[in-house]
Amino acid sequence: MARRLGWAPYVLxxxxxxYLLLFFAAPMFQAFGLALQDPxxxxxxxxxxxxxxxxxxxxxxxxxxxxxxxxxPLQLVLAMAMALVVNAKLKGSxxxxxxxxxxLGISELAAGIxxxxxxxxxxxxxSVLQNLGLIDRPIVWQSAESMWLLITLVVIAEAWRAxxxxxxxxxxxxxxxxxxxxxxxxxxxxxTWQKVRRVMLPMLRPALLVALVLxxxxxxxxxxxxxxxxxxxxxxxxxxxxxxxxxxxxxxVAAAYAAVILVLSIVSTIAFLWLLPxxxxxxx
Amino acid sequence: MTAADAPARRRIGxxxxxxxxxxxxxxxxxxxxxxxxxxxxxxxxxxxxxNAFDYPRQLVPSxxxxxxxxxxxxxxxxxxxxxxxxxxxxxxxxxALVIGAPAGYALARYAFRGREGYRLTVLSTRxxxxxxxxxxxxxxxxxxxxxxxxxxxxxxxxxxxxxxxVLITSSxxxxxxxxxxxxxxxxxxxxxxxxxxxxxxxxxxxxAAAAIFTWVISWNDVFAAVILTxxxxxxxxxxxxxxxxxxxxxxxxxxxxxxxxxIVVIFFIRRYLLGLWGRVVK
Numbered sequence: 001m002a003r004r005l006g007w008a009p010y011v012l013x014x015x016x017x018x019y020l021l022l023f024f025a026a027p028m029f030q031a032f033g034l035a036l037q038d039p040x041x042x043x044x045x046x047x048x049x050x051x052x053x054x055x056x057x058x059x060x061x062x063x064x065x066x067x068x069x070x071x072x073p074l075q076l077v078l079a080m081a082m083a084l085v086v087n088a089k090l091k092g093s094x095x096x097x098x099x100x101x102x103x104l105g106i107s108e109l110a111a112g113i114x115x116x117x118x119x120x121x122x123x124x125x126x127s128v129l130q131n132l133g134l135i136d137r138p139i140v141w142q143s144a145e146s147m148w149l150l151i152t153l154v155v156i157a158e159a160w161r162a163x164x165x166x167x168x169x170x171x172x173x174x175x176x177x178x179x180x181x182x183x184x185x186x187x188x189x190x191x192t193w194q195k196v197r198r199v200m201l202p203m204l205r206p207a208l209l210v211a212l213v214l215x216x217x218x219x220x221x222x223x224x225x226x227x228x229x230x231x232x233x234x235x236x237x238x239x240x241x242x243x244x245x246x247x248x249x250x251x252x253v254a255a256a257y258a259a260v261i262l263v264l265s266i267v268s269t270i271a272f273l274w275l276l277p278x279x280x281x282x283x284x
Numbered sequence: 285m286t287a288a289d290a291p292a293r294r295r296i297g298x299x300x301x302x303x304x305x306x307x308x309x310x311x312x313x314x315x316x317x318x319x320x321x322x323x324x325x326x327x328x329x330x331x332x333x334x335n336a337f338d339y340p341r342q343l344v345p346s347x348x349x350x351x352x353x354x355x356x357x358x359x360x361x362x363x364x365x366x367x368x369x370x371x372x373x374x375x376x377x378x379x380a381l382v383i384g385a386p387a388g389y390a391l392a393r394y395a396f397r398g399r400e401g402y403r404l405t406v407l408s409t410r411x412x413x414x415x416x417x418x419x420x421x422x423x424x425x426x427x428x429x430x431x432x433x434x435x436x437x438x439x440x441x442x443x444x445x446x447x448x449x450v451l452i453t454s455s456x457x458x459x460x461x462x463x464x465x466x467x468x469x470x471x472x473x474x475x476x477x478x479x480x481x482x483x484x485x486x487x488x489x490x491x492a493a494a495a496i497f498t499w500v501i502s503w504n505d506v507f508a509a510v511i512l513t514x515x516x517x518x519x520x521x522x523x524x525x526x527x528x529x530x531x532x533x534x535x536x537x538x539x540x541x542x543x544x545x546x547i548v549v550i551f552f553i554r555r556y557l558l559g560l561w562g563r564v565v566k
Binding site: 010012023024026027030031034078082085096098099100101106107108110114115116118123126127172175191192214217218223224227228231241242254257259261 | 550
């Protein structure tokens with residue numbers, strides 16, 4: 001790696017550093033600044049209080065957390081199954097990888113609409129159930145009365161859309177496991193399940209950590225899928241931030257909502273680092 | 285091996301075949317989970333408009349028509365929004381590559397003080413919530429007079445895409461052997477010529493994949509676009525705000541139109557997918 005040390009690499013890095021400073025660091029501090037000001041620009045806790053007293057705040061917080069807690073384990077299991085399939089080198093393993101990766105390119109909004117076609121009253125789910133004779137009139141799945149039913153629909157849509165990202169990270173992790181380890185396990189009589197549990201999962205720890213941190217942070221921002229499937233039936237933090245920034249036109253309360261998302265992201269990252277410590281030699 | 289081993293070997297063979305069969309079963313189920321909804325939205329989008337409210341729906345459509353999709357494309361504001369999305373994505377792609385690729389090259393080719401620090405900074409910005417960037421930027425844009433423009437959205441999308449561009453291009457350049465560049469220099473090329481004539485052509489397919497991925501990030505963003513635009517929305521922002529007042533077949537066509545390019549894009553960059561996201565474990 002060592003080549004002439006000099007100014008060259010720094011010159012190459014400067015543009016990206018300046019850009020990240022202007023568009024990441026500055027807005028982040030500005031967001032906290034906005035959250036700690038009232039609309040007139042004076043520093044006070046008015047905006048935060050206003051957010052806390054907002055009728056939808058606790059609702060949005062609970063729904064967002066519930067979505068994260070429900071979708072994450074589901075995605076982990078699905079992604080692991082997909083990654084093991086890709087890693088098993090079946091016939092056409094490239095094709096399997098491609099199919100599993102398709103949702104990676106699908107936007108939140110498009111994914112939401114895809115599942116609207118399934119769950120809408122005259123949609124595919126009711127049609128199939130009706131054709132099978134299991135129901136005699138369409139069921140209202142997207143009912144604003146049942147928060148948990150709506151949450152389930154969003155969980156399914158999110159599991160469909162955002163599992164690929166975890167799968168890709170896990171496949172890369174699996175490929176980095178030296179084949180000798182698995183062969184050794186086989187020599188000692190380990191079956192498939194034992195190989196997964198005793199060799200692959202421990203070796204996958206760094207990849208799992210990255211996947212969990214990344215996916216959790218993205219899940220805290222869930223927004224368009226919720227709007228497509230639940231309309232105003234569900235409130236989430238990002239949706240409230242959008243509402244305050246656009247229809248209500250109060251950037252301070254919107255920034256307070258955004259700050260809540262950032263704080264949740266940081267706390268969850270620390271929690272994962274603490275739960276899944278990665279040894280020095282395994283570091284990313 | 286003695287004859288006594290034969291049953292044991294057969295048992296292992298049977299076990300292998302069983303676990304292979306099971307793997308194919310899981311693979312098929314997972315593939316169906318991904319593909320069936322795509323099939324369903326496609327059928328929904330090509331169902332003739334007069335059959336849009338038929339119930340129960342037929343899994344195999346009796347007739348196909350593009351009038352729903354054409355209705356969507358001709359709906360007011362959709363084409364403008366589509367072109368805005370294309371322009372935003374192109375600006376994002378160019379900016380992210382121009383700013384990010386040199387950094388990726390530096391990471392791949394040089395050992396320097398602060399290299400790990402820079403890498404970790406970029407890795408952590410990759411996981412940064414967009415929500416917190418969009419709201420303060422909207423305030424700043426208003427002051428700068430670039431609110432509700434394609435440039436404002438593109439600048440924000442560049443920030444989103446930049447960490448990816450840096451990491452992807454660094455893995456692309458790392459895969460081009462440095463020895464080739466050095467050989468070119470021994471043969472009398474300046475470092476810049478060696479880069480232009482040797483590394484760049486070899487890195488081109490990977491860079492194209494990076495560019496396409498950047499394009500997808502921009503094309504798919506809804507949140508930033510909704511916050512930063514008002515009268516000049518991008519396509520996803522336009523669709524989102526029309527969602528509640530539009531007939532259901534408009535939604536299906538919109539979903540299908542947004543989804544189609546994504547599938548094509550993933551197909552073209554499939555060889556680079558693991559490099560795009562997977563370089564997390566050394």
